[in-house]
Amino acid sequence: xxxxxxxxxxxxxxxxxxxxxxxxxxxxxxxxxxxxxxxxxxxxxxxxxxxxxxxxxxxxxxxxxxxxxxxxxxxxxxxxxxxxxxxxxxxxxxxxxxxxxxxxxxxxxxxxxxxxxxxxxxxxxxxxxxxxxxxxxxxxxxxxxxxxxxxxxxxxxxxxxxxxxxxxxxxxxxxxxxxxxxxxxxxxxxxxxxxxxxxxxxxxxxxxxxxxxxxxxxxxxxxxxxxxxxxxxxxxxxxxxxxxxxxxxxxxxxxxxxxxxxxxxxxxxxxxxxxxxxxxxxxxxxxxxxxxxxxxxxxxxxxxxxxxxxxxxxxxxxxxxxxxxxxxxxxxxxxxxxxxxxxxxxxxxxxxxxxxxxxxxxxxxxxxxxxxxxxxxxxxxxxxxxxxxxxxxxxxxxxxxxx
Amino acid sequence: xxxxxxxxxxxxxxxxxxxxxxxxxxxxxxxxxxxxxxxxxxxxxxxxxxxxxxxxxxxxxxxxxxxxxxxxxxxxxxxxxxxxxxxxxxxxxxxxxxxxxxxxxxxxxxxxxxxxxxxxxxxxxxxxxxxxxxxxxxxxxxxxxxxxxxxxxxxxxxxxxxxxxxxxxxxxxxxxxxxxxxxxxxxxxxxxxxxxxxxxxxxxxxxxxxxxxxxxxxxxxxxx
Ligand SMILES: Nc1ncnc2c1ncn2[C@@H]1O[C@H](COP(=O)(O)OP(=O)(O)OP(=O)(O)O)[C@@H](O)[C@H]1O
Ligand SMILES: [Mg+2]
Numbered sequence: 001x002x003x004x005x006x007x008x009x010x011x012x013x014x015x016x017x018x019x020x021x022x023x024x025x026x027x028x029x030x031x032x033x034x035x036x037x038x039x040x041x042x043x044x045x046x047x048x049x050x051x052x053x054x055x056x057x058x059x060x061x062x063x064x065x066x067x068x069x070x071x072x073x074x075x076x077x078x079x080x081x082x083x084x085x086x087x088x089x090x091x092x093x094x095x096x097x098x099x100x101x102x103x104x105x106x107x108x109x110x111x112x113x114x115x116x117x118x119x120x121x122x123x124x125x126x127x128x129x130x131x132x133x134x135x136x137x138x139x140x141x142x143x144x145x146x147x148x149x150x151x152x153x154x155x156x157x158x159x160x161x162x163x164x165x166x167x168x169x170x171x172x173x174x175x176x177x178x179x180x181x182x183x184x185x186x187x188x189x190x191x192x193x194x195x196x197x198x199x200x201x202x203x204x205x206x207x208x209x210x211x212x213x214x215x216x217x218x219x220x221x222x223x224x225x226x227x228x229x230x231x232x233x234x235x236x237x238x239x240x241x242x243x244x245x246x247x248x249x250x251x252x253x254x255x256x257x258x259x260x261x262x263x264x265x266x267x268x269x270x271x272x273x274x275x276x277x278x279x280x281x282x283x284x285x286x287x288x289x290x291x292x293x294x295x296x297x298x299x300x301x302x303x304x305x306x307x308x309x310x311x312x313x314x315x316x317x318x319x320x321x322x323x324x325x326x327x328x329x330x331x332x333x334x335x336x337x338x339x340x341x342x343x344x345x346x347x348x349x350x351x352x353x354x355x356x357x358x359x360x361x362x363x364x365x366x367x368x369x370x371x372x373x374x375x376x377x378x379x380x381x382x383x384x385x386x387x388x389x390x391x392x393x394x395x396x397x398x399x400x401x402x403x
Numbered sequence: 404x405x406x407x408x409x410x411x412x413x414x415x416x417x418x419x420x421x422x423x424x425x426x427x428x429x430x431x432x433x434x435x436x437x438x439x440x441x442x443x444x445x446x447x448x449x450x451x452x453x454x455x456x457x458x459x460x461x462x463x464x465x466x467x468x469x470x471x472x473x474x475x476x477x478x479x480x481x482x483x484x485x486x487x488x489x490x491x492x493x494x495x496x497x498x499x500x501x502x503x504x505x506x507x508x509x510x511x512x513x514x515x516x517x518x519x520x521x522x523x524x525x526x527x528x529x530x531x532x533x534x535x536x537x538x539x540x541x542x543x544x545x546x547x548x549x550x551x552x553x554x555x556x557x558x559x560x561x562x563x564x565x566x567x568x569x570x571x572x573x574x575x576x577x578x579x580x581x582x583x584x585x586x587x588x589x590x591x592x593x594x595x596x597x598x599x600x601x602x603x604x605x606x607x608x609x610x611x612x613x614x615x616x617x618x619x620x621x622x623x624x625x626x627x
Contacts (some may be wrong), residue, residue: 005512012500313497315457316557317485317513319478353616397452400496 002322003329010330013302014337024298025338027291028379030341032372033349035262039368040350043276044360051272051361059226059263060129061236063243065218078247078256082210088159088222093238096227099129102216104207104372108202109175113162117355118201119176121209121219127153127187130198137170137185145205152181156189157199157319169246176202177213178285232261288376291338299331299387310391311399324392331384332377343369348377404565404596405431405454410463410512412449412619423449425619426463431598433564436591438607439600441616447600448569450616455490455567456483456599468564485513489558491568495550497542497557503529504538507557514561532586548579555586565596572606584609 003071010238014021065080085100103122107114126132127139140151152174159166166186173180181204190198210217226235236259243257303310310323318326412424423446431437439447452458453465456472463473463501468487474602497506516524529538532552542550544599551571558566568587572580584606591597599610607613608627615622 002512002515004518005509016500176522308496309498312498313513314481315455315484315490315496316510317479317481317561321478322481322513395458397457399534400457400492 006322006326006329007333009326010333013306013330014334015210016394017302018190020335021337024294025291025334025341027287028335028338028344028376029291029345031284031286031291032339032347032376034287035281035372036054036343036346036365036368037349037353038277038280038284040347040363040365041353041360042160042273043368044354044363045273046270047363049266049273059228059230059232061262062228062260063222063224063239064220064260064372066255066256067188068256070252071106078315080220080222080257081219082206082219084246085219085222086247088224088239088242091238091242093356094235095227095228095234096230097125097129099123099126099223099225100206100219101126101221101223102206102214102219103201106177106202106213107175108162110162110169113164115161117134117158117161119209119213120201121206121213122203122205123206126203126223129223132190132198132244133188135173135186135188136166137183139185140205145207147365148208149205150179150208150212151184151205152176152180153185153203154188155187155199155201155203157197158202159186159347161200161202164387174401176204180307213270232263236261249377280330283373288372288379291376292335292379295331295334296383296387297378298334299327299384300390302330303387303391305326306391307394307399307402310394312398314394315400320392323394324388328363328381328384331388332380333382335376335380335381336373339373342376343373404433404476405429405464406464406469407454408464408466410450410453410460410465412446412453412458412461423619424453424460426615427619428463429624430567431596431615433596434591434594435612436587436601436610438610438613439616440596440602440604440607440613441622445471445616446619447616449619451569451598451600455488475557481513484559485510487562487564489566490555491558491566491571493570493573495513495542495547495554495574497550497553499542500508502539502541503534503545503553503556505611506542506553507560510557510575511554524560525556527616528560531559532556546579547575548582550620551575551579551583552586555583559590564589565598568597568599570600571600572601597622 005125017132065077068075068078085098089098099122103118105116106119108117108119124140124142125143127134137153139153142148144151152310154169159169169183170186172183174183175181187199224235224239226232239259240255244255247256248255313323347365350365351362352361407430408428409423409426410424410428411426414421420456427450428499439450443446449458453460454498456467459473467483472480472483498509504522508521508528511521511524526535526538529535532555534549534552534556537545537549542553545553554603572583575583587599588609595600601607610627612624612626614624
């Protein structure tokens with residue numbers, strides 16, 4: 001009964017002073033909106049990173065060229081060679097799959113269409129190591145690789161960029177760096193995994209790239225897929241062992257190559273996003289507290305304005321507790337209205353951000369919504385107590401005479 | 404029913420203190436209709452606040468229905484104000500944004516009465532004071548006399564054992580004032596105990612007994 005009366009009287013009071021109430025709730029609205037938007041965007045970004053981990057295939061590491069270190073000073077760059085990849089392939093300790101890549105940018109022509117693409121020499125296993133899906137045509141084989149065939153598989157965005165339908169490209173000749181290649185297949189969309197977009201690339205056999213296009217035997221990177229049941233650390237140690245042997249690195253000398261564990265990098269990215277999100281959400285939380293002080297202020301005003309009403313309620317039998325309750329409820333409702341409006345606003349902002357960004361998915365941040373509405377209610381409770389206590393302590397005889 | 408024994412009340416104002424009541428002793432029996440008169444500042448309202456349990460005496464004892472009010476805590480006082488006392492004020496003191504019906508139901512909310520019963524009882528007493536066609540009017544939509552009748556209905560809704568009115572006709576013209584007085588007389592005939600503070604001798608005359616206060620002391624106490 002008292003709850004109902006308290007809620008009614010709170011809504012009534014908020015309605016009568018609508019503008020004042022909304023202005024008071026503004027800080028709460030902004031705080032909650034910021035929390036929701038940031039948590040939404042943050043978790044969305046984490047989701048995107050997680051997705052890109054799984055798109056990379058569960059366990060892959062990459063080897064990149066490094067620098068030789070002489071007496072503690074880094075000097076000349078040391079290349080990775082096709083031989084290094086071969087040596088890794090031949091090592092039988094771990095049943096890993098080795099996929100070297102050789103890339104550069106080349107002018108690509110088809111008829112009068114003309115564009116610059118990254119052209120990657122890869123081995124046939126590259127597509128499965130990187131979980132690519134073939135949508136049309138076929139992939140190149142070991143045989144195509146060994147016989148240095150001039151065939152090309154196009155990433156999903158290439159045909160779009162050239163503005164030529166797939167049907168017109170399939171089994172047709174295109175010019176890559178002035179050399180004629182036959183388009184034999186198209187890859188499904190993969191999205192960008194971090195900083196590079198694998199959809200905007202053209203893939204040709206490694207040997208073809210090495211002998212006909214780039215004319216070199218050094219490669220840019222080797223991607224290594226580690227089988228289930230083998231730890232990444234163990235695999236990294238094996239890679240080190242093989243490459244140190246290949247590069248003639250004596251004991252005590254540093255590696256002249258770098259091994260990158262993608263899952264670790266993405267974990268770092270995830271952690272960074274999480275820290276960033278928490279930081280912003282924390283700042284927004286402070287704005288909620290500032291809002292709470294505003295609420296306390298307005299509640300003190302409200303108590304003073306309604307001294308007579310409080311006196312009357314007491315004369316009619318309201319206990320101090322009932323009065324305390326009434327004003328705490330009013331503060332809580334005021335904050336919760338701010339919290340709800342803020343949550344709607346924040347969700348909308350996040351939705352907007354997600355619809356403008358291709359990489360940011362929209363996942364309704366239900367937990368954050370309920371969490372921040374609850375938190376704003378707690379802010380109301382905390383900052384409402386003192387004004388409500390003042391109301392509850394009022395002397396009815398004096399309060400009734402208040403002008 | 405009311406036993407006031409050498410009650411003093413003084414207000415501490417820092418350096419000085421105001422001695423509003425200086426040893427007041429009297430009793431009121433069930434069913435009486437008593438008026439309290441006296442010049443402005445003589446302590447009438449102070450006395451009514453004490454016997455209405457809105458305030459406690461500085462000295463002396465006050466028994467209401469055999470209970471020593473001076474020894475009750477805030478919760479218990481609130482309970483007594485809610486169930487045993489009905490107040491009527493000069494300025495009506497209605498909640499401006501609530502309807503007549505809601506205003507009258509207010510004491511029942513603090514008595515934790517069921518909502519449906521709240522409304523039916525509020526409507527019943529509003530009928531009694533002749534406002535059955537004004538249930539959903541807000542105070543600003545009512546005349547002064549009607550507002551005071553809503554306040555009377557509110558005072559009656561919990562069937563209190565005693566009704567206190569502090570200058571109930573002070574803000575009304577003489578015609579509506581006497582209408583309000585008629586309601587009091589009717590209620591008293593049905594057994595309602597009533598204490599009215601008034602400045603008007605005509606009104607005091609219509610009560611059974613008049614207590615006159617001067618400078619915080621009883622000057623006279625006589626039957627009419
Ligand atoms: N809360 C208070 N603090 C200090 N002094 C007070 C307080 N309430 C009343 N007084 C003083 O006590 C005395 C009695 O006041 P009270 O209101 O009882 O007079 P009253 O007889 O009701 O007068 P009126 O006819 O004008 O209503 C006055 O001198 C008044 O100034
Ligand atoms: Mg008075």
